[in-house]
Amino acid sequence: MKSTPDTIAVDTTCPYCGVGCGVKARPAMVEGDSSHPANSGRLCVKGAALHETLVPAGRLLAPRVKGREVDWTGAAGAVAGAIRDAVDRYGPGSVGFYLSGQLLTEDYYIANKLAKGFIGTPHVDTNSRLCMSSAVAAHKRAFGEDCVPGCYEDLELADLLVLTGSNAAWAHPVLYQRMKAAARAGRKVVVIDPRKTATTELADLHLALKPGTDTILFNGLLAWLADQDRLDRDYLDNHCRGFEEALASARRAGPSVAMVARQCDLAPADVECFFRWFAETPRTVTAFSQGINQSVAGTDKGNSIINCHLATGRVGLPGAGPFSLTGQPNAMGGREVGGLANTLACHLDYDSPGARELVAGFWGTDRLPEQPGLKAVDLFDAVYRGEIRVLWIMGTNPAVSLPQSDRIGEALARCPTVIVSDCVADTDTTAFADILLPAAGWGEKDGTVTNSERRISRQRKFLPLPGDVRPDWWIMSEVAGALGHGPAFRYETPLDIFREHAALSGIAGRCFNIAPMASLGPEQYDQLTPIQWPVVARADGRVQGTRRLFSDGRFATPDGKARLVAVETVAPVQSPTDDYPLIVNTGRVRDQWHTMTRTALTPKLLAHRTEPFIELHPEEAGRRGVEAGDLGILSGPDGGEYMGRIRVTPEMRSGEVFIPIHWNRRFTPMGLASSLIRPVTDPVSGQPESKHGTARLRRLKTRWHARLMRRSEVPGWSDLPGQYRVRQPLANSQLWSLAGGGEVRWATEVEDLLGGPPQLLMADPAEGRFRAARLCEGRLEGVLMVDSDGANLPDSAWLDTVFALAELDEPVRRSLLAGRALDSDDAGALVCSCFQVGENQICQAIAEGVGDVETLGRKLRCGTNCGSCLPELKALLAEVQQSRPVAEV
Numbered sequence: 003m004k005s006t007p008d009t010i011a012v013d014t015t016c017p018y019c020g021v022g023c024g025v026k027a028r029p030a031m032v033e034g035d036s037s038h039p040a041n042s043g044r045l046c047v048k049g050a051a052l053h054e055t056l057v058p059a060g061r062l063l064a065p066r067v068k069g070r071e072v073d074w075t076g077a078a079g080a081v082a083g084a085i086r087d088a089v090d091r092y093g094p095g096s097v098g099f100y101l102s103g104q105l106l107t108e109d110y111y112i113a114n115k116l117a118k119g120f121i122g123t124p125h126v127d128t129n130s131r132l133c134m135s136s137a138v139a140a141h142k143r144a145f146g147e148d149c150v151p152g153c154y155e156d157l158e159l160a161d162l163l164v165l166t167g168s169n170a171a172w173a174h175p176v177l178y179q180r181m182k183a184a185a186r187a188g189r190k191v192v193v194i195d196p197r198k199t200a201t202t203e204l205a206d207l208h209l210a211l212k213p214g215t216d217t218i219l220f221n222g223l224l225a226w227l228a229d230q231d232r233l234d235r236d237y238l239d240n241h242c243r244g245f246e247e248a249l250a251s252a253r254r255a256g257p258s259v260a261m262v263a264r265q266c267d268l269a270p271a272d273v274e275c276f277f278r279w280f281a282e283t284p285r286t287v288t289a290f291s292q293g294i295n296q297s298v299a300g301t302d303k304g305n306s307i308i309n310c311h312l313a314t315g316r317v318g319l320p321g322a323g324p325f326s327l328t329g330q331p332n333a334m335g336g337r338e339v340g341g342l343a344n345t346l347a348c349h350l351d352y353d354s355p356g357a358r359e360l361v362a363g364f365w366g367t368d369r370l371p372e373q374p375g376l377k378a379v380d381l382f383d384a385v386y387r388g389e390i391r392v393l394w395i396m397g398t399n400p401a402v403s404l405p406q407s408d409r410i411g412e413a414l415a416r417c418p419t420v421i422v423s424d425c426v427a428d429t430d431t432t433a434f435a436d437i438l439l440p441a442a443g444w445g446e447k448d449g450t451v452t453n454s455e456r457r458i459s460r461q462r463k464f465l466p467l468p469g470d471v472r473p474d475w476w477i478m479s480e481v482a483g484a485l486g487h488g489p490a491f492r493y494e495t496p497l498d499i500f501r502e503h504a505a506l507s508g509i510a511g512r513c514f515n516i517a518p519m520a521s522l523g524p525e526q527y528d529q530l531t532p533i534q535w536p537v538v539a540r541a542d543g544r545v546q547g548t549r550r551l552f553s554d555g556r557f558a559t560p561d562g563k564a565r566l567v568a569v570e571t572v573a574p575v576q577s578p579t580d581d582y583p584l585i586v587n588t589g590r591v592r593d594q595w596h597t598m599t600r601t602a603l604t605p606k607l608l609a610h611r612t613e614p615f616i617e618l619h620p621e622e623a624g625r626r627g628v629e630a631g632d633l634g635i636l637s638g639p640d641g642g643e644y645m646g647r648i649r650v651t652p653e654m655r656s657g658e659v660f661i662p663i664h665w666n667r668r669f670t671p672m673g674l675a676s677s678l679i680r681p682v683t684d685p686v687s688g689q690p691e692s693k694h695g696t697a698r699l700r701r702l703k704t705r706w707h708a709r710l711m712r713r714s715e716v717p718g719w720s721d722l723p724g725q726y727r728v729r730q731p732l733a734n735s736q737l738w739s740l741a742g743g744g745e746v747r748w749a750t751e752v753e754d755l756l757g758g759p760p761q762l763l764m765a766d767p768a769e770g771r772f773r774a775a776r777l778c779e780g781r782l783e784g785v786l787m788v789d790s791d792g793a794n795l796p797d798s799a800w801l802d803t804v805f806a807l808a809e810l811d812e813p814v815r816r817s818l819l820a821g822r823a824l825d826s827d828d829a830g831a832l833v834c835s836c837f838q839v840g841e842n843q844i845c846q847a848i849a850e851g852v853g854d855v856e857t858l859g860r861k862l863r864c865g866t867n868c869g870s871c872l873p874e875l876k877a878l879l880a881e882v883q884q885s886r887p888v889a890e891v
């Protein structure tokens with residue numbers, strides 16, 4: 003197979019978040035696709051760096067069974083043998099599948115068909131359970147089907163945009179840029195989030211509510227709308243059911259503005275302002291995301307939002323409606339095929355009348371399970387208990403992302419056969435694999451994905467398959483063949499699968515219907531332009547998408563009416579106690595994605611936040627005896643621990659900490675956010691309460707801080723000194739940040755740490771300072787910097803450039819132990835990833851008189867590409883300007 007020439011760009015879709023941006027991709031360069039309706043040419047910093055992640059390092063290139071490389075016949079035979087053996091001895095329910103929102107729809111369809119239709123197990127769930135399953139459940143309860151009524155354009159058309167539980171500026175950056183660009187006189191934005199985030203920069207009103215009180219706020223809004231006679235009675239009468247019950251429960255939760263404000267810990271005037279704006283603005287969109295979904299009451303929270311939109315007749319209209327922002331690139335595609343354990347296929351549920359018979363007849367099988375399967379947390383519990391004997395994990399890293407990550411590791415260790423399909427060889431999860439299957443990655447695979455606004459786009463192949471790598475659908479079809487189900491899995495191309503999926507949607511009788519695409523030819527599929535489902539056939543034979551759903555007030559319920567759902571206030575299960583007084587909020591950072599298996603491949607994306615951290619309010623920091631730059635250890639009630647650098651910021655509420663979800667055991671042995679989260683879930687959706695853990699905080703007492711840099715990796719965590727150990731891949735070297743409280747004999751350790759004796763050495767035991775460098779054939783091989791005060795350690799940026807030099811001249815050699823060119827300035831912590839502009843450079847420019855982001859952009863270029871750093875630039879401007887003497891300002 004030949005690679006696409008470097009000069010021809012292929013239109014494809016970004017593999018990260020649910021915005022689903024169109025990308026024009028070449029092996030060595032990517033650009034935003036100006037013709038794609040989701041992004042019109044924009045890309046965020048992650049999307050713009052995609053080509054930098056197309057590297058061979060770390061790829062899984064051949065199937066492995068029990069650590070030995072085998073060919074595909076051997077691998078498919080081993081997988082089929084393990085499945086057959088488990089089914090024969092323990093029944094089909096002893097086999098589980100754990101899928102991913104990174105899979106393409108065609109892969110997802112085959113996984114669902116193989117597992118449910120031919121192995122006969124219902125236990126097929128996906129990491130989308132952790133992301134938006136509460137929104138799915140809320141949609142189904144309210145609309146009768148899992149449908150997002152609106153489209154991205156509505157976020158721009160809205161005169162009032164309510165963003166709740168969403169840091170869109172970092173989690174959905176391009177969509178955030180669209181919202182921002184839609185600013186106009188009279189348009190208002192309300193951000194509802196316990197934290198002040200980059201997204202609140204857009205807010206006319208920020209409601210920093212107490213975590214877990216969202217239902218109270220939206221129930222209060224419903225009661226207030228009723229009291230103020232601001233409901234759409236005609237709409238309620240003609241298109242909805244359940245209003246009186248919903249209102250009665252809303253009144254119990256929030257009978258007055260004052261009571262709502264008190265329970266949510268907000269100013270009454272702010273609550274009333276939000277209520278008034280909502281009442282007065284017909285074009286209102288409420289966009290919600292993980293801050294709503296990741297809760298024990300996530301489904302109720304979603305319904306409390308939808309209730310307010312139904313009660314005002316604002317669903318599926320231009321600029322009006324509830325809008326679930328999906329985290330993953332193809333979470334919605336997975337939902338379409340039935341990738342969640344409680345669904346069957348094509349938006350059909352197990353209890354939909356006639357659904358099992360319809361799907362069984364279509365697939366030609368008599369093995370369909372009768373009941374829904376286990377949702378993610380329960381699935382891994384069943385693995386732990388030994389009830390699941392074979393677990394096949396595809397394209398995801400549950401050993402990092404699921405709650406109580408240590409117990410997930412134990413469950414995987416106990417499971418007799420763990421099969422992992424992945425494109426990366428070493429992850430926290432592949433470490434447990436008995437069978438490893440090399441799957442195609444972005445750029446190598448071909449198929450479709452569906453973004454948050456129901457838009458199906460093509461992900462196209464522009465790279466050859468390396469080694470023995472194969473697409474997921476091909477791998478599963480081989481296994482199906484080895485199991486004796488070959489005739490039902492005879493697919494030549496992804497198009498064969500897509501057509502079958504589309505045909506099934508045509509007989510399922512749901513809103514999700516792409517039947518007219520069942521007859522697409524190879525050329526039409528190849529040239530498919532982004533299209534929103536449901537899809538209808540036009541008179542000219544072409545297909546047409548649907549921008550909005552339910553605009554006519556007819557819903558996907560048996561009687562065509564939407565349901566308002568009576569929702570009671572449910573307090574978070576993981577509530578603070580005297581022993582664990584802090585609420586732990588978890589979330590994303592701007593430049594990373596999930597567990598960093600792809601984004602950490604480009605050093606520039608790790609430069610924005612280089613290590614795991616703990617953010618907290620200055621008052622809380624004082625109370626806990628920690629300061630900015632200290633190292634903190636959070637301990638959870640189940641024994642899990644998380645260590646990170648303390649960041650002190652007034653943007654947090656007191657009593658709460660924020661930690662990022664990305665770091666894992668490949669980068670640090672103690673930085674997994676999920677280790678603090680208990681496996682408690684929403685009873686309807688099964689989504690874990692990942693936004694509301696609890697912990698206590700203590701400072702790590704340190705005697706020394708160190709930076710170790712090596713051209714190559716050192717053996718393992720246990721070979722490194724200290725309690726705090728974090729690895730950061732740089733462009734030319736690897737950096738380990740280390741710290742500890744015990745004594746280390748650096749003069750003895752240095753040779754092991756540097757991989758050989760150093761040629762340059764400086765030791766000052768009285769000051770706790772030690773510095774050494776190892777050179778080999780004139781090149782720098784390793785550097786060790788130790789200091790009793792971490793602030794004295796030099797930045798790694800200059801040293802990393804020295805690793806790239808073939809020969810070191812005398813000035814460079816003399817500068818090595820200082821850690822910086824003796825005549826250069828330190829750029830400081832990275833702020834703009836696109837143009838690699840550091841905090842010190844920006845502060846210097848501001849100190850010299852630059853007074854706005856536009857001028858900063860002209861001077862340093864920062865913020866002029868993807869725009870993700872603009873909120874940080876504004877914050878730095880405000881900070882530096884505030885700190886100037888009054889006369890200067």
Ligand code: SF4
Pocket residue numbers: 016017018019020021022023041044045046047048049050174175176177
């Ligand atoms: Fe990719 Fe999302 Fe960024 Fe778009 S906004 S480029 S889909 S990560």
